[in-house]
């Protein structure tokens with residue numbers, strides 16, 4: 001049965017003049033991909049392809065850096081206890097780990113705190129004040145939060161405890177908290193040249209700034225320099241998982257951080273890599289995003305992020321192995337919870353299938369695990385092609401997590417129900433809300449009503465597949481892939497290449513694979529040139545493929561290592577047969 005593609009293929013059209021200019025020194029396909037990513041000149045290309053540590057910005061350019069480092073030096077001098085206060089996601093946990101490791105190296109009395117998302121609620125709150133007083137801390141350093149925590153920081157001050165905020169969130173409209181220092185590139189007065197750092201990267205900048213002060217010179221003393229290099233591993237993990245733009249300083253930090261991670265001396269990080277089967281390998285952003293990130297997040301989603309934090313910091317190899325194993329099983333448990341919840345949520349969503357009447361899926365369930373509702377919302381968006389709000393109820397009240405399709409603001413749609421919701425907020429693509437159980441039906445009505453107004457009779461934007469360029473299949477070789485490798489690490493604004501090839505045929509019948517038999521494994525060929533291709537979640541489309549018939553494929557090429565052998569393989573995004 002011939003069929004068309006499932007996505008709208010949009011092949012990019014880079015300016016041929018710019019491409020040919022870059023292609024003087026570079027592979028022509030690589031040149032096209034660079035222009036697609038906004039590169040125009042040879043020197044910009046050079047900067048992107050050869051990241052240099054010397055292109056990192058001076059930490060002293062960050063607002064609050066001088067006051068922050070002065071206050072920490074004072075704490076060290078007076079032998080005060082410092083509380084490093086993170087958040088429960090990857091960004092917060094890794095940033096906390098790196099500051100604690102620095103302070104332990106310096107022999108500073110250090111304690112840490114990450115909130116429990118079920119018992120402590122939001123990132124900075126009374127639990128923070130309690131923890132600080134209990135531990136006798138004189139100074140709290142926040143990681144990945146705090147810029148809006150005016151009330152909590154005042155309470156800390158009233159208890160005689162100073163706060164240094166390190167954060168990357170947008171500052172509030174009104175007054176900033178009365179902290180000793182707020183280190184955040186997004187402050188209105190900031191002259192820092194790069195706004196897009198993740199929270200762990202801001203914490204790293206503080207570590208670097210402090211190391212500079214302690215060295216008494218711009219050149220950081222050797223022990224601290226070695227430590228800072230090691231600590232970039234945490235920054236790389238956070239930069240990938242927090243999905244900040246993978247450009248400029250972020251890309252440099254991720255590039256060198258991945259290298260540092262490959263050779264890390266940290267027992268905890270090594271055990272984590274081994275448990276994910278990533279030991280001794282060259283690491284890419286995907287390895288972090290799909291293997292390391294979910295393991296760290298599982299801890300905060302299902303219980304306390306403390307397990308992940310300890311796993312990232314421990315120096316004891318035996319303990320490291322235990323903790324890595326624990327994160328592994330938490331992650332498996334998390335997956336099982338997502339599968340079970342999907343089995344309930346998908347049929348519930350299908351009861352509101354009509355996209356004109358119900359442009360946004362709104363489903364709720366008693367005891368739906370609030371740690372995974374965001375993941376389930378994303379899965380529903382993928383399955384049904386429209387935005388989704390998934391609500392986990394706990395008795396009379398609950399929490400909702402929303403995800404959207406590109407080009408549609410779920411936050412706007414959610415605001416259509418603002419009079420029915422508790423606290424709510426977020427971004428265009430992802431948002432969250434507090435909600436009463438009895439309001440679910442009314443919220444569904446109000447959100448869908450608002451969404452229909454936003455769409456004005458048009459249907460939701462069709463899912464688009466951006467394709468970098470079309471290449472003859474036989475050009476997709478290991479040599480080309482080694483060129484494309486130079487664009488790593490990939491992320492937002494520097495996506496992995498998506499290529500398309502026409503006139504490809506099956507070299508053998510498709511094989512249905514996977515535990516739930518939802519994937520297809522293909523051998524594709526053009527003439528003698530044969531490559532293996534994985535079509536994840538496309539098993540149901542097997543009937544569209546026939547031996548001997550030409551196929552158009554859109555794919556991302558990747559290296560696949562299996563039993564010690566590395567080969568070039570394609571991940572299909574879509575096909576047309």
Ligand SMILES: [Mn+2]
Nearest residue numbers: 091144199242
């Ligand atoms: Mn963050």
